[in-house]
Amino acid sequence: MNRLLNRRDFLRLGMLAGTTPLAPFASRFALPATASPIFEAKSLKGVDFILRNSPTRKKFLIETMPGGVAMLDYNNDGLLDLFFVNGGAVSEATHGPENFERSDTRYWNRLYRQNRDGSFTDVTQAAGLSKAGNGNYGMGVAIGDYDNDGYPDIFVTSYGRNVLYHNNGDGTFTDVTAKAGVAGAGWSVSAGFLDYDNDGHLDLFVTRYMEWDADHNKICGGDWHTYCPPGVFPATTCLLYRNRGDGTFEDVSEKSGISAKKGRALGVAFADYDGDGFTDIFVSNDGMQQYLFHNNGDGTFTECALESGAALTNDGKGLSGMGIAFQDYDNDGKPDMIVTVLPREVYALFHNDGGGAFSYQSLEAGLGSLTSLSSGWGVGLEDFDNDGWKDLFVAQSHVLDNVEQIDASLHYKELPFLALNRNGRFERGDSGVTTPLAARGATFGDINNDGKIDVVLTTLGGPPVLLLNHCENGNHFLSITLRGTRSNRDGYGARVSVNGQTRFATSAGSYCSADDKRLHFGLADAKTATIEIRWPSGTHQTLKNVPADQFLEVREPEHS
Amino acid sequence: MITALLYLALALQNVSAEGAQHMQAGVEAHKQGKFDVAIAEFRKATQTDPNLAEAYLDLGEVLQQTHDYKDAVTALKKAVELNPDLDPAHLQLGFALLQQGYAEEAIPHLERVHAVAALGIAQLETGRYEAAVANFSAALAANPGNSDLLYYLGRASGLLSKRSIDSLMEADPDSARAHEAMGENYYVLRQMPQAEKEYGAALQQRPDLPGLHLEMGMVYAAAGQLDKAEDAFRAEAKLEPGSAEAAYRLGDVLLQEGKTREALPELRRANELQPDMPETLYSLGKAASLEGDAALAEKSWLRVIEMEKNTALAAQSHFGLAALYRKEGKTSQAQQQMQEFQKLQSTIGPPRSE
Numbered sequence A: 001m002n003r004l005l006n007r008r009d010f011l012r013l014g015m016l017a018g019t020t021p022l023a024p025f026a027s028r029f030a031l032p033a034t035a036s037p038i039f040e041a042k043s044l045k046g047v048d049f050i051l052r053n054s055p056t057r058k059k060f061l062i063e064t065m066p067g068g069v070a071m072l073d074y075n076n077d078g079l080l081d082l083f084f085v086n087g088g089a090v091s092e093a094t095h096g097p098e099n100f101e102r103s104d105t106r107y108w109n110r111l112y113r114q115n116r117d118g119s120f121t122d123v124t125q126a127a128g129l130s131k132a133g134n135g136n137y138g139m140g141v142a143i144g145d146y147d148n149d150g151y152p153d154i155f156v157t158s159y160g161r162n163v164l165y166h167n168n169g170d171g172t173f174t175d176v177t178a179k180a181g182v183a184g185a186g187w188s189v190s191a192g193f194l195d196y197d198n199d200g201h202l203d204l205f206v207t208r209y210m211e212w213d214a215d216h217n218k219i220c221g222g223d224w225h226t227y228c229p230p231g232v233f234p235a236t237t238c239l240l241y242r243n244r245g246d247g248t249f250e251d252v253s254e255k256s257g258i259s260a261k262k263g264r265a266l267g268v269a270f271a272d273y274d275g276d277g278f279t280d281i282f283v284s285n286d287g288m289q290q291y292l293f294h295n296n297g298d299g300t301f302t303e304c305a306l307e308s309g310a311a312l313t314n315d316g317k318g319l320s321g322m323g324i325a326f327q328d329y330d331n332d333g334k335p336d337m338i339v340t341v342l343p344r345e346v347y348a349l350f351h352n353d354g355g356g357a358f359s360y361q362s363l364e365a366g367l368g369s370l371t372s373l374s375s376g377w378g379v380g381l382e383d384f385d386n387d388g389w390k391d392l393f394v395a396q397s398h399v400l401d402n403v404e405q406i407d408a409s410l411h412y413k414e415l416p417f418l419a420l421n422r423n424g425r426f427e428r429g430d431s432g433v434t435t436p437l438a439a440r441g442a443t444f445g446d447i448n449n450d451g452k453i454d455v456v457l458t459t460l461g462g463p464p465v466l467l468l469n470h471c472e473n474g475n476h477f478l479s480i481t482l483r484g485t486r487s488n489r490d491g492y493g494a495r496v497s498v499n500g501q502t503r504f505a506t507s508a509g510s511y512c513s514a515d516d517k518r519l520h521f522g523l524a525d526a527k528t529a530t531i532e533i534r535w536p537s538g539t540h541q542t543l544k545n546v547p548a549d550q551f552l553e554v555r556e557p558e559h560s
Numbered sequence B: 001m002i003t004a005l006l007y008l009a010l011a012l013q014n015v016s017a018e019g020a021q022h023m024q025a026g027v028e029a030h031k032q033g034k035f036d037v038a039i040a041e042f043r044k045a046t047q048t049d050p051n052l053a054e055a056y057l058d059l060g061e062v063l064q065q066t067h068d069y070k071d072a073v074t075a076l077k078k079a080v081e082l083n084p085d086l087d088p089a090h091l092q093l094g095f096a097l098l099q100q101g102y103a104e105e106a107i108p109h110l111e112r113v114h115a116v117a118a119l120g121i122a123q124l125e126t127g128r129y130e131a132a133v134a135n136f137s138a139a140l141a142a143n144p145g146n147s148d149l150l151y152y153l154g155r156a157s158g159l160l161s162k163r164s165i166d167s168l169m170e171a172d173p174d175s176a177r178a179h180e181a182m183g184e185n186y187y188v189l190r191q192m193p194q195a196e197k198e199y200g201a202a203l204q205q206r207p208d209l210p211g212l213h214l215e216m217g218m219v220y221a222a223a224g225q226l227d228k229a230e231d232a233f234r235a236e237a238k239l240e241p242g243s244a245e246a247a248y249r250l251g252d253v254l255l256q257e258g259k260t261r262e263a264l265p266e267l268r269r270a271n272e273l274q275p276d277m278p279e280t281l282y283s284l285g286k287a288a289s290l291e292g293d294a295a296l297a298e299k300s301w302l303r304v305i306e307m308e309k310n311t312a313l314a315a316q317s318h319f320g321l322a323a324l325y326r327k328e329g330k331t332s333q334a335q336q337q338m339q340e341f342q343k344l345q346s347t348i349g350p351p352r353s354e
Helices: A002-007 A367-371 B002-011 B017-031 B035-048 B053-065 B069-082 B087-099 B103-112 B116-125 B129-142 B147-171 B176-188 B192-205 B212-222 B226-239 B244-256 B260-273 B278-290 B294-308 B312-327 B331-348
Strands: A039-042 A069-072 A081-084 A110-114 A120-122 A137-144 A153-159 A163-167 A173-175 A188-194 A203-208 A239-243 A249-251 A265-271 A280-288 A291-295 A301-303 A324-327 A336-339 A348-354 A357-360 A376-382 A391-396 A417-422 A425-428 A439-445 A454-459 A465-469 A476-483 A495-498 A501-504 A519-524 A528-534 A540-547 A550-555
Touching (some): A069 A137, A069 A439, A069 A454, A153 A188, A203 A265, A265 A324, A280 A324, A324 A501, A357 B312, A391 A454, A476 A495, A476 A528, A495 A519, A540 A550, B017 B035, B017 B053, B035 B053, B053 B069, B069 B087, B087 B103, B087 B116, B103 B116, B116 B147, B147 B176, B176 B192, B192 B212, B226 B244, B244 B260, B312 B331
Parallel strands (some): A137 A188, A476 A550
Antiparallel strands (some): A069 A081, A137 A153, A153 A163, A163 A173, A188 A203, A203 A239, A239 A249, A265 A280, A280 A291, A291 A301, A324 A336, A336 A348, A348 A357, A376 A391, A391 A417, A417 A425, A439 A454, A454 A465, A476 A519, A528 A540
16 A cells, blocks of 8 residues: 555645535536637527426425427428427426326427528427327437338327327327337336337337436435435336337337446437448446347347447547437548536547447547536437538536536536537637527527528527527528438438448437437538438438538439 | 552552442442442542542543533543543543533643544644644544544534635735635635636746646636647646646546547546556546547556545446456456446446546
């Protein structure tokens, strides 16, 4: 012991007294922006949604975790609509079986239809989406056309029972959960549609956080009364449902090997990381290693994050994994992962080295300098300035609503994080938001069809925030809607390359949220593009000399 | 009751037969754990032979054992009065007085018998921190790793440090050193803006004061301002080219900034200045690995493992080696390192982010 002390004596004992002080703090030390704001923070006209998380002194852990938001064109009118997941009523007297009073209008989930003038109309009730179920505290949303009828369906996750709403194509939805067999149980968080067996029908993956209920809630932090860290509660498994193609799903969690691994899963994203033609699944776990489920192509998965280098930091440390982006940030054609985490960690970037291997490259990409102070939730890798490189956006806020009392250097509300991608290295950008937020969900898409990617954030206890992209640099774009024929109609799982950039078709990722399913490519100064698509069916399709600055629907050839 | 046995023989030389009987009976009763009987017998011995210091010593010792410190002190004082050279009586009296909170009064008795640990406690309680630190250090040399002594040494050192700083503040509150001390306090309290302000004031007065830039750099690093931390560590490294810590801190922050090419020579330098510093070696391995110098990475991490064996740094080194071997296609070695990593994780817990 003495020898150790002696060897380390030069590490200024005075500076090490008491704590390991690597405490980050946000706004007062925020670095200056490097460029003018790309976004303008706007309220959503006609949207009166408030995310009711109902915080109590009992610090029920669910209170700090919602809620999701989706951009979808539910009525196929070419305008993106918005769906918000609400929390529910919680009181200090709440106990199991919980009743969250979701029948009260304040606690409804909400669907807002976008009007031609950019305003929104609340169509929740008319669409048949007002009954969220009193036993359900809402968390996330997934969007996908599971029955290939051309209309996007909505899956809502909850603490409680999950709900699948079938889009009837006439502006209404029907709760088909019971028939579909996807209610699940426990605490579901993020979810996403994918076609893991390439049979042309979208399957469904649901993350579950932990074994928790109001009767077994715990309060941590001593006199400070804080939400407990995840390790206090038992881990649990995720759910995978296979779409039988007849409107019903089979729970294949066990058969597929997914439930063989218990974790504390919050986020999920999909991509074919090893190019074998089958969609793989990356799950962000809170306070532990991350999971990478490799699709074996025979209906089973093998969790291989540790062997692949995608489980831990390069110091072998676990992560407070929350949101995920699973796209190719460095234009090498292979999808990489970015996981949002808590302060004293750094947003984790797992670079896809090829051959099924990943390396932790947060520091090389510049995220060490930029994100050691941050708590991240919803996340997207999108080309906001259309320069041909995917930028990084994160919805931020600490998980503890009283964190300032415990550690003055941390903040509950934070500014969103924008980092511009400069040839694979990130530089701080200006999100355009000047008031710190308790942001959670984030969805990405071109909400006003102007060729630039916008963002909608949810905020705990507050209204959503629209970040309208008004970047004016003359760069060109291309927006592609996939229309699968042999593959699933949404084309989820397709690998699309445009002028050397690659996107993996999905609406899943971020945190609890679902993105515009259109694939957006910034083309910089290119006025035409070459598009290469590898469909989930295995079909390869190439389109050459495609003019820039258009919204293009590409239909999968019906014969290979 | 070794004392009683030892001194019984001596006492018998001048003791009456009846007194000797009571002493003998007291010793036997004490041996059997019959403290009440022992006390009664020793009392009788003091009544039979009122000048027998050893009888009072034994009585005082047993009274102490039964937590009757007040009567113990009375008896032990009488023993010392009767025989000022009776060291065991001084020792017991010192203990009893200390136990009762009479630290000042205990000191001369403890000093006389060189009871350094107890003396340190008495000095700590009477504000003689410097002497207490010296005595606890001496006691620790005889009992390395003793948790009580380590605690007391830490406490005495802390109080000594506080008193020095208080004196500094009183004597020259606007001096560079006063600002530096304030900066250190704010840093520990994680109040970084205030710490930055204080260190800034210190640096304004004495920019060439060794350590100041380093401390400022640590404030910036803790605040996530790595570019400013880098500047501060560079300034320190320039001021103190022989400081291994300055080189290590600079190398490490460069590593965090993703500037691995610049980090590597700094970490090499730190390792040359002070070899076998596990933290330096770990970071050196990391920088070397990122820069493609697999041999240096392997050497550095293996050395960490050799020195640390089962610490978090050792686990991290196993993890780094696993990745290194995997990249080199050395699958079985990679698996072996990963197993070692996992084994350590299960024993010491998973490495945590700072």
